[in-house]
Amino acid sequence: MSMRGARPLHPARWLGIPLLVCIAATIVFSAPLRLWGLQLPEPVFAMVPAFAWALIRPSILAPFAILVLGLFLDLFWGGPTGLWGLSLLVAYAMVLIARNMMTGQSRPMMWAWFAGVTAVAMIAGFLFSMLDSLAMPSLLAVFWQFLATALLFPFAHRLVDRFDDADVRFR
Amino acid sequence: MPFHEGPLGDLKVPLTWTAAVALIVAIVIAVAFLLADRRETLQDHAYGVTRQTVDVVSKPVSGAIAAPGRWTGLGLDYVRSYFFTASENRRLKAEVAEMRQWRDRALSLQDTNDRYKALLGLRTDPPIPMASARVVSDSRGPFANTRLADAGSEKGVLVGNPVLNERGLVGRVVGVSRGVSRVLLLTDIASRTPVMIDRTNARAILTGDGGPNPKLEYLRGVDPIREGDRVVTSGDGGVVPRGLPVGAAVKGLDGRWRVVLFADDAAIDFVRILLFKDFAQLADEKQLQTRSLPPVTTEDPKTSILSAPAPVTRPPAAPTATTPRRVSPPRPAAAGPTPTPASAPAGAPQ
Numbered sequence: 001m002s003m004r005g006a007r008p009l010h011p012a013r014w015l016g017i018p019l020l021v022c023i024a025a026t027i028v029f030s031a032p033l034r035l036w037g038l039q040l041p042e043p044v045f046a047m048v049p050a051f052a053w054a055l056i057r058p059s060i061l062a063p064f065a066i067l068v069l070g071l072f073l074d075l076f077w078g079g080p081t082g083l084w085g086l087s088l089l090v091a092y093a094m095v096l097i098a099r100n101m102m103t104g105q106s107r108p109m110m111w112a113w114f115a116g117v118t119a120v121a122m123i124a125g126f127l128f129s130m131l132d133s134l135a136m137p138s139l140l141a142v143f144w145q146f147l148a149t150a151l152l153f154p155f156a157h158r159l160v161d162r163f164d165d166a167d168v169r170f171r
Numbered sequence: 172m173p174f175h176e177g178p179l180g181d182l183k184v185p186l187t188w189t190a191a192v193a194l195i196v197a198i199v200i201a202v203a204f205l206l207a208d209r210r211e212t213l214q215d216h217a218y219g220v221t222r223q224t225v226d227v228v229s230k231p232v233s234g235a236i237a238a239p240g241r242w243t244g245l246g247l248d249y250v251r252s253y254f255f256t257a258s259e260n261r262r263l264k265a266e267v268a269e270m271r272q273w274r275d276r277a278l279s280l281q282d283t284n285d286r287y288k289a290l291l292g293l294r295t296d297p298p299i300p301m302a303s304a305r306v307v308s309d310s311r312g313p314f315a316n317t318r319l320a321d322a323g324s325e326k327g328v329l330v331g332n333p334v335l336n337e338r339g340l341v342g343r344v345v346g347v348s349r350g351v352s353r354v355l356l357l358t359d360i361a362s363r364t365p366v367m368i369d370r371t372n373a374r375a376i377l378t379g380d381g382g383p384n385p386k387l388e389y390l391r392g393v394d395p396i397r398e399g400d401r402v403v404t405s406g407d408g409g410v411v412p413r414g415l416p417v418g419a420a421v422k423g424l425d426g427r428w429r430v431v432l433f434a435d436d437a438a439i440d441f442v443r444i445l446l447f448k449d450f451a452q453l454a455d456e457k458q459l460q461t462r463s464l465p466p467v468t469t470e471d472p473k474t475s476i477l478s479a480p481a482p483v484t485r486p487p488a489a490p491t492a493t494t495p496r497r498v499s500p501p502r503p504a505a506a507g508p509t510p511t512p513a514s515a516p517a518g519a520p521q
Contacts, residue, residue, distance in 0.1 A: 027232060032309040032318065032439050033240040039439075042311045058190035063197035070201065075225040076308075078345075078353055079315030082204030089198050096194065128205060129314045133360045138382030141313035 014056060014163045015065045018049045023072055030076070043148035046073060047118050050088045052159035054095035055102060066092050080132045083125060091121035110157065115150040122146045210345075210361060218330070218346040222353070230321055230351040233308035241440060299412060302326040302444045304352070309439060313381035316359040318342075320442055323350045331410065333445045339416040339433030340364075340404060341442055352444065357385050357417070357432060366417055366430075367405035371395050374405055377417065377430060384421065384429040396420050402430050412447055 022045040029040055046069040053062040070085025077084075095102070095117055102113050122142055129137050252259065287293070304322035322328055324347050332344045334354045342362065346353035355362055362379035366387070373395030375387040390396060400420040406413025418430035 027229070027308070028236055030233060030308040030310055031237045031240050032306045033237075033244075034439055039309070039311055044312075058187050060186075060189050060193040063190070063194040067197045067201055071204065074315075075222055076229060077310035077312060077315040078210075078222075078317030078355070079310075079312070080205060080210045081208040082201045082206075083208075083314060085201035086198065086205055089194065089201055093194055093198075096190070125314055129360060132205060132208065132210075135360050135378065136380065137313045137360050138380040141381040141383075145312050 009057075009163065011059075011061050014159075015049075015053065015059075015061055018052070018159060019065055019069060022046050022049060022069060026073065026076065041148035042145060043152055044073070044084070044088075044118075044121070044145065045152065046070065046084065046088055047091065047114075047121060047149050048152050048156045048159060050092045050121070051095055051114055051117055052156045052163075054092050055099055055160050056163045058096060063089060063092060080129070083128050083132065086128055087121045087125040090124040091117045094120055107157065110160075111150075111153045114153040114156055115146075118146055118149045122149075218353070222346055223348040226319060226346060226351045226353055227348050229319060230307055233319060234305075234321065237307050237440075244438075244440075296412065300327075300446045302328055302446060304442050304444055306354075306440050306442060307351075314360065316356040316362075316379065316381060317345075318354045318356065318439075318442075320352045320354055320444065321350065322444060323348050323352050325349055326444075327446050328352050328444050329446070329448075333404075333411040333415065333447055335415065335443050335445065336434050336437045336439070336441065338435075338437040339418060340411070341434045343411065344444060354442070357434075358383060364417070365405045365407040365410065366402050368396050368420065369401040369403050370397070371400075374407065375402075375428075377402070383435065384423065384431055386423070387420065387428040387430060390428060396428055398422060412445070 025045045029042060029045075031040065033040055046066070049069070050066050053059065053066070066088045067085045070083075070088045071081065073079070073084040074081045095113075098113075102110065105113070122145065126137055126142055302322045304320035304326075306318045306320055308319040310317050318341075320334070328344055328347050330344055330347055334341045334343060340357060342354045342356040342359070343364075344352045345355040356379070357364060357377060358379045358381065360379055360381050362377075362385070364377040365374065366377045367374050371392060371394075373390060373392040375390040375395075377385050378388045379385045387396070387402070398421060402417045402420055404411045404413060404415040404417060416433050418432040418434075421429055421431050423429040
């Protein structure tokens, strides 16, 4: 029997490259463009790896990669430092706890799970932001960002599909 | 030597538990970052070297990414101007005719204003220098609304400087590095700007919430605002100069007064940074400190009472019905030098 499937997954492949792609996508979508009075949406691309990494396998490096992504978002967007790091880690922890329920479900169901986890991250960001700034963010603005982020599920699905069976020990 | 060939190569740890520990450690670090953050204070020292470094690195990257979009916009403008030249010409002619009337009125008002200032000896605010900048990145989320502008400390930009576009106030500078500044928009959740309603002079605080229309809070006065009222900066507190256009008042769906920002009507790629300091800071501090004040004199009882020159005695006025005669009390026996009757009034301290 071949032991090729048991070969450890290299972190650069399943952590490093998605992390860099998320950073690049965030920078591209921050371009100051306006078409017919409308601006580009601002989805949280970091939700894609936060969801997928927890599903692929438990990892020691993944939480720190998510923390780095969150800190980048805070510094690049000019928000409170630690806000997105903490919100994404809350979402990651939720997926990690519920991964046994999620694995093997249909694509629409997984999309619903992704939307739910995104909602948890947005609610966490809303609450942490309230505590930090002592003011309530606009619920409508939160909803638009949630909607734009929930539409990113196909990327998360592809990432899970790509690496889910890469290491047979985590089947 | 690879790790798995070493003495610890056979060490097995439960991955789930170690992953959980790693997650908890990462959460603790994130909480520490959030607690240590002082972004909402909008102070220079709160911005930090890390943010400045990220801004400096982001500027060329975001600038390069924004360039194709800018070129596309310029190309579309060129094509549009080619196809719609005739209608544009008609519109501009009508606008020029209207503007001529406004110009004549402005000149007349300027003349009147100058005469009033001369009559009153009024000291007006000094002109404010500006720095132009191009926006290279724009964050629009519910928790952070900022822009990165490509002008920084080399152009004299300081933390707190107001930022405008061609229509109105955009926000203010919260971080400055060499060649780049971070602008906190009026819509950011941490933004607070003192404003007033142009029609009634009613004061309010413009408070961002991450949405496109910031709220008007602490609105004072009886019937202070109506739909469509123009909102301008009040200059209170010296954060921004008075009279900068901000937007128009609207009633929000939640029943609160909000502002549709004038700045949203214009393109977002160019801004002007007002190199404004609080006008109170422009006074010559040295001159204020060296101003000569009248000397403070204290009363010396001996010199003021005992050696005071005797006043000229006047004959007592004849008593009338309206001025009752005052009866002097008996003079006490003097222990010291005998004063003159006029310089030692009854009850005077000896």
